[in-house]
Amino acid sequence: MSDKQPLLEIEDLHVRFPLRRNLLGRPTVEVHAVSGVDLTLYKGETLGLVGESGCGKTTLGRTIVGAQKATSGSLRYDGRDLTALSRREQGASRRRIRMVFQDPFSSLNPRMNLRQIIGDPLVATGEARGAELEDRIAEMMRRVGLSPDYMDRYPHSFSGGQRQRVNIARALIVGPELVVADEPVSALDVSVRAQILNLLRELQAEFGLTYLFISHDLSVVENLADRVAVMYFGRVVELAETGALYEHPRHPYTEALMSAVPIPDPSLKGRQGRILLPDELPDPSDPPPGCAFARRCAYAEDRCRTGEIPLADGARCVRSGELDLEGIVEAESSRP
Amino acid sequence: MDSALLEIKGLHTSFNTFDGRVRAVDGVDLTVHAGKTLCVVGESGCGKSVTARSILRLVEDSGSVDAGTITWHGGDEPFDILSLDAKDRRLAKLRGGDIGMIFQEPMASLLPLRTIGAQLVETIRIHTGMGRRAARERAIELLGQVGIPKPHERIDAYPFQLSGGMCQRAMIAIALCANPSLLIADEPTTALDVTTQARILDLIRSLQAEHRMAVMFITHDLGVVAELADEVAVMYLGRVVERAAVDELFADPKHPYTKALLASVPVLGRDRGRDLPTIPGAVPNPLHRPSGCSFHPRCAEAVAGTCDVEAPPEVDFDGRTAECVLYADREGAAA
Numbered sequence: 001m002s003d004k005q006p007l008l009e010i011e012d013l014h015v016r017f018p019l020r021r022n023l024l025g026r027p028t029v030e031v032h033a034v035s036g037v038d039l040t041l042y043k044g045e046t047l048g049l050v051g052e053s054g055c056g057k058t059t060l061g062r063t064i065v066g067a068q069k070a071t072s073g074s075l076r077y078d079g080r081d082l083t084a085l086s087r088r089e090q091g092a093s094r095r096r097i098r099m100v101f102q103d104p105f106s107s108l109n110p111r112m113n114l115r116q117i118i119g120d121p122l123v124a125t126g127e128a129r130g131a132e133l134e135d136r137i138a139e140m141m142r143r144v145g146l147s148p149d150y151m152d153r154y155p156h157s158f159s160g161g162q163r164q165r166v167n168i169a170r171a172l173i174v175g176p177e178l179v180v181a182d183e184p185v186s187a188l189d190v191s192v193r194a195q196i197l198n199l200l201r202e203l204q205a206e207f208g209l210t211y212l213f214i215s216h217d218l219s220v221v222e223n224l225a226d227r228v229a230v231m232y233f234g235r236v237v238e239l240a241e242t243g244a245l246y247e248h249p250r251h252p253y254t255e256a257l258m259s260a261v262p263i264p265d266p267s268l269k270g271r272q273g274r275i276l277l278p279d280e281l282p283d284p285s286d287p288p289p290g291c292a293f294a295r296r297c298a299y300a301e302d303r304c305r306t307g308e309i310p311l312a313d314g315a316r317c318v319r320s321g322e323l324d325l326e327g328i329v330e331a332e333s334s335r336p
Numbered sequence: 337m338d339s340a341l342l343e344i345k346g347l348h349t350s351f352n353t354f355d356g357r358v359r360a361v362d363g364v365d366l367t368v369h370a371g372k373t374l375c376v377v378g379e380s381g382c383g384k385s386v387t388a389r390s391i392l393r394l395v396e397d398s399g400s401v402d403a404g405t406i407t408w409h410g411g412d413e414p415f416d417i418l419s420l421d422a423k424d425r426r427l428a429k430l431r432g433g434d435i436g437m438i439f440q441e442p443m444a445s446l447l448p449l450r451t452i453g454a455q456l457v458e459t460i461r462i463h464t465g466m467g468r469r470a471a472r473e474r475a476i477e478l479l480g481q482v483g484i485p486k487p488h489e490r491i492d493a494y495p496f497q498l499s500g501g502m503c504q505r506a507m508i509a510i511a512l513c514a515n516p517s518l519l520i521a522d523e524p525t526t527a528l529d530v531t532t533q534a535r536i537l538d539l540i541r542s543l544q545a546e547h548r549m550a551v552m553f554i555t556h557d558l559g560v561v562a563e564l565a566d567e568v569a570v571m572y573l574g575r576v577v578e579r580a581a582v583d584e585l586f587a588d589p590k591h592p593y594t595k596a597l598l599a600s601v602p603v604l605g606r607d608r609g610r611d612l613p614t615i616p617g618a619v620p621n622p623l624h625r626p627s628g629c630s631f632h633p634r635c636a637e638a639v640a641g642t643c644d645v646e647a648p649p650e651v652d653f654d655g656r657t658a659e660c661v662l663y664a665d666r667e668g669a670a671a
Contacts, residue, residue: 192618
């Protein structure tokens with residue numbers, strides 16, 4: 001990335017889900033799924049988004065593609081605010097921002113064949129029909145590694161990996177610029193994950209795509225991402241270049257997360273200082289003041305529990321400057 | 337120390353499906369040693385869960401164990417679990433008594449309409465004959481042991497009131513309540529976050545050290561294997577294709593499938609930004625098992641004319657085995 005051109009600028013984004021409403025239909029208790037995210041995606045990069053279940057990473061992804069309404073804040077895409085678009089304009093933006101879902105078994109309509117599934121976005125937009133439609137579907141299928149001969153088959157006759165290729169083809173056929181991939185390999189067999197990761201990398205180079213890659217799997221994110229954002233409790237707590245983040249984490253949560261990943265190398269057993277986090281998650285309908293991670297954090301002090309802690313120098317932690325946090329254990333010795 | 341606790345020999349389990357009979361487990365030999373951890377690794381459809389369920393005779397109605405023996409050495413005298421009558425007291429004693437089992441989805445495996453306390457107390461009373469009050473005391477103690485905070489309050493919680501990690505701990509408490517000599521854990525951490533997984537693995541390890549319990553741990557995560565296992569069995573399409581001590585397996589994998597699997601998984605600190613070696617194709621449907629060696633259509637080292645025709649021999653390398661024709665001319669190869 002020589003010159004960084006912002007593609008999507010997220011500013012102070014909040015998404016809240018009402019739990020209870022009063023007589024007038026106003027929410028009285030709300031769950032804060034995303035609470036104040038600022039994030040910029042640059043053209044052509046892969047931004048990894050990691051965090052545990054419930055941290056708001058999927059909600060953030062869904063908000064970007066327009067599947068979820070933002071409560072407040074702005075999403076500026078190529079200079080225009082996505083939250084303020086008319087319906088028609090939203091349709092156009094859907095062509096530029098596409099999503100690949102996690103579960104290839106439930107995200108494909110079992111009653112539609114591959115021609116219908118992959119071609120649907122083109123038919124819906126009226127962009128192509130007849131022979132041209134056919135050609136574009138076939139071309140896209142070839143591109144993701146599916147034989148166009150399968151066009152008339154239904155999802156049930158395909159394996160998880162192939163279905164994920166269908167998902168990718170459906171996302172890419174309208175020529176998007178930004179692809180939000182939500183856990184695209186988590187549901188796949190270990191032996192086919194690498195195929196899909198390599199395919200995503202290839203397609204990115206070929207079409208100049210920008211990825212927001214959402215995953216809870218730190219090794220997969222490290223493999224694919226240029227930069228990584230770590231989310232905790234609805235906020236980005238650390239944001240850095242991949243190498244820097246993995247080698248020198250600046251937020252204690254990132255450190256704990258990385259230390260918890262089991263490394264497939266028995267010779268490292270015990271060498272890895274594992275941080276075991278107590279599981280006291282704050283109540284998402286009543287967020288505590290200060291750092292949301294403080295009550296699980298081994299380094300927390302009194303000042304962590306008050307006030308608003310800004311994302312400074314890539315980490316939302318008042319102590320990040322003074323702490324010397326542990327990065328990943330080198331595993332380079334194992335196999336070329 | 338190294339005495340066999342559970343010995344599986346020639347296990348065949350198959351299921352009737354709409355499309356025909358599926359041989360889910362097709363001749364598996366495995367041994368779990370007392371106090372040790374055996375990790376069974378494999379992908380979907382390799383038969384690892386069915387193997388575990390066969391041990392406790394928990395195979396669904398559509399399936400049946402067709403052949404093989406599963407010998408339990410944990411009692412006064414060894415017996416074949418598979419030959420027991422369904423009403424045999426020894427079987428009831430094994431299930432939840434000598435052998436505890438944890439399933440993959442904690443939320444789905446606990447009864448939703450009963451408190452975790454009720455489910456725990458029931459199991460304790462069945463296996464120890466304790467009175468209601470004593471069993472409840474024991475239940476609270478167990479919940480505390482598995483790391484559930486405020487166990488005297490949580491004991492009256494329903495599964496839906498607890499997080500996935502907490503439910504999994506409750507299940508572990510149930511599995512452990514009769515001090516089993518073998519714990520079978522079927523992907524117990526797959527549905528959990530890494531931080532929760534780390535704590536569950538730590539818990540299993542410390543309980544194992546305390547009670548000298550053997551563990552049969554089923555997973556597809558090679559990282560978990562490296563961390564937990566003494567011995568590893570790699571399964572592919574219903575067969576154990578490689579078996580070795582954990583250090584040997586990772587340092588010097590023999591079977592092409594094991595090699596390819598180890599290479600294709602991204603490892604923290606090793607694979608940043610680079611293309612990963614892949615295994616072509618996908619795991620075949622066990623209904624259409626390839627001829628010869630099941631792995632040959634995806635194998636980089638397959639020998640045409642041999643691997644697609646003949647079943648590979650099991651080759652013995654001083655205590656470890658691999659089922660592959662590449663090593664067929666080694667001494668000690670048994671057909």
